[in-house]
Amino acid sequence: xxxxxxxxxxxxxxxxxxxxxxxxxxxxxxxxxxxxxxxxxxxxxxxxxxxxxxxxxxxxxxxxxxxxxxxxxxxxxxxxxxxxxxxxxxxxxxxxxxxxxxxxxxxxxxxxxxxxxxxxxxxxxxxxxxxxxxxxxxxxxxxxxxxxxxxxxxxxxxxxxxxxxxxxxxxxxxxxxxxxxxxxxxxxxxxxxxxxxxxxxx
Amino acid sequence: xxxxxxxxxxxxxxxxxxxxxxxxxxxxxxxxxxxxxxxxxxxxxxxxxxxxxxxxxxxxxxxxxxxxxxxxxxxxxxxxxxxxxxxxxxxxxxxxxxxxxxxxxxxxxxxxxxxxxxxxxxxxxxxxxxxxxxxxxxxxxxxxxxxxxxxxxxxxxxxxxxxxxxxxxxxxxxxxxxxxxxxxxxxxxxxxxxxxxxxxxx
DNA sequence: CTGCGAAATTGCAACCTGTGCATAAAAGCA
DNA sequence: TGCTTTTATGCACAGGTTGCAATTTCGCAG
Numbered sequence: 001x002x003x004x005x006x007x008x009x010x011x012x013x014x015x016x017x018x019x020x021x022x023x024x025x026x027x028x029x030x031x032x033x034x035x036x037x038x039x040x041x042x043x044x045x046x047x048x049x050x051x052x053x054x055x056x057x058x059x060x061x062x063x064x065x066x067x068x069x070x071x072x073x074x075x076x077x078x079x080x081x082x083x084x085x086x087x088x089x090x091x092x093x094x095x096x097x098x099x100x101x102x103x104x105x106x107x108x109x110x111x112x113x114x115x116x117x118x119x120x121x122x123x124x125x126x127x128x129x130x131x132x133x134x135x136x137x138x139x140x141x142x143x144x145x146x147x148x149x150x151x152x153x154x155x156x157x158x159x160x161x162x163x164x165x166x167x168x169x170x171x172x173x174x175x176x177x178x179x180x181x182x183x184x185x186x187x188x189x190x191x192x193x194x195x196x197x198x199x200x201x202x
Numbered sequence: 203x204x205x206x207x208x209x210x211x212x213x214x215x216x217x218x219x220x221x222x223x224x225x226x227x228x229x230x231x232x233x234x235x236x237x238x239x240x241x242x243x244x245x246x247x248x249x250x251x252x253x254x255x256x257x258x259x260x261x262x263x264x265x266x267x268x269x270x271x272x273x274x275x276x277x278x279x280x281x282x283x284x285x286x287x288x289x290x291x292x293x294x295x296x297x298x299x300x301x302x303x304x305x306x307x308x309x310x311x312x313x314x315x316x317x318x319x320x321x322x323x324x325x326x327x328x329x330x331x332x333x334x335x336x337x338x339x340x341x342x343x344x345x346x347x348x349x350x351x352x353x354x355x356x357x358x359x360x361x362x363x364x365x366x367x368x369x370x371x372x373x374x375x376x377x378x379x380x381x382x383x384x385x386x387x388x389x390x391x392x393x394x395x396x397x398x399x400x401x402x403x404x
Numbered sequence: 405c406t407g408c409g410a411a412a413t414t415g416c417a418a419c420c421t422g423t424g425c426a427t428a429a430a431a432g433c434a
Numbered sequence: 435t436g437c438t439t440t441t442a443t444g445c446a447c448a449g450g451t452t453g454c455a456a457t458t459t460c461g462c463a464g
């Protein structure tokens with residue numbers, strides 16, 4: 001990572017990133033144009049696209065890191081570990097990874113989370129990323145659980161993430177705090193692990 | 203629905219719809235511009251947006267119908283019916299609703315399904331619709347299952363749909379036929395109903 | 405049939421994202 | 435200092451989308 005060149009590139013990238021995040025936070029996502037971001041970072045508008053493939057991409061930088069964190073947990077499955085425990089550990093790793101945003105002085109995740117609620121374009125992007133990630137998680141799961149076929153692994157990952165996500169979403173729509181949403185997600189995990197049939201007899 | 207006016211409006215709408223679908227099928231989604239669609243339907247480009255909010259919207263017309271079909275199944279829950287059976291019936295109603303596309307001479311669903319695999323913009327749109335629908339399904343479920351709190355209902359719906367979707371997605375990525383994908387979805391439902399823990403001991 | 409008002413259609417201008425291309429500016433190296 | 439590889443930029447343009455104003459069409463009352 002040596003060289004004046006590398007450092008300058010990193011500085012420009014960071015300037016764009018910080019400008020974008022600041023403007024998104026100040027005026028909102030739609031109200032901020034790529035030209036605004038470039039101006040705030042003191043580069044030409046065209047240059048923005050040399051660093052980020054799209055305006056949305058600024059907010060989904062660490063997606064690969066987070067996926068990697070989840071894949072590592074799966075790869076490190078303890079012998080005989082139940083699926084539910086493994087995936088729960090995966091989720092906790094994800095939460096930790098979200099809390100420990102690097103690359104910026106401040107946390108990017110809360111802003112992204114907030115904007116994903118209000119901006120359809122960002123919600124769509126986040127969902128797409130998640131949907132692309134899940135088959136890869138399923139594949140990894142398949143490799144450490146020989147007794148699972150790919151479809152079952154997909155069902156496991158999808159059921160787990162779906163329950164988690166929608167439970168959290170409902171909690172959030174009820175006006176719950178961040179902690180409420182997280183707790184709802186954990187409850188969703190229980191339901192996924194025990195099965196919907198477990199809800200039939202309370 | 204009387205009147206020359208209404209009929210003409212319906213005809214224009216239909217012309218746009220059929221032109222769009224035909225062009226999407228012939229040249230692909232990205233390769234078809236709104237201007238092309240308007241020209242094929244013999245209206246001004248600007249008029250397209252009087253009938254459809256966006257280019258994507260053409261392909262997601264019956265989304266409300268399908269949601270309604272699912273909500274009706276939930277509302278018609280048989281007393282004491284297990285959650286798994288109810289949601290399975292809901293899914294079969296969805297499949298039926300997809301197979302019986304109205305509004306066009308031909309089936310819109312296969313094209314939409316095909317394009318959603320290849321076109322990121324359409325995949326994103328479909329996911330967004332599904333994610334917006336699920337909390338409403340959860341609400342409806344809550345109303346017919348007094349023993350469920352909203353978060354649990356969300357977990358049930360999310361787990362069910364997530365398992366279904368990702369199991370089907372994996373099957374499709376393995377190169378399975380449409381029937382294979384459907385079968386995988388049904389297997390996903392089993393997993394969701396019985397719980398991930400049921401996969402621990404084969 | 406005639407004319408008035410509402411609704412539909414259209415054209416125009418503009419904004420925004422994103423891309424291709426060519427060129428200038430800068431940095432590393434000989 | 436020259437040469438080469440990046441990087442930054444400017445320009446033009448395609449395509450989706452919206453707002454506005456003008457115009458056409460339709461339905462209906464007189």
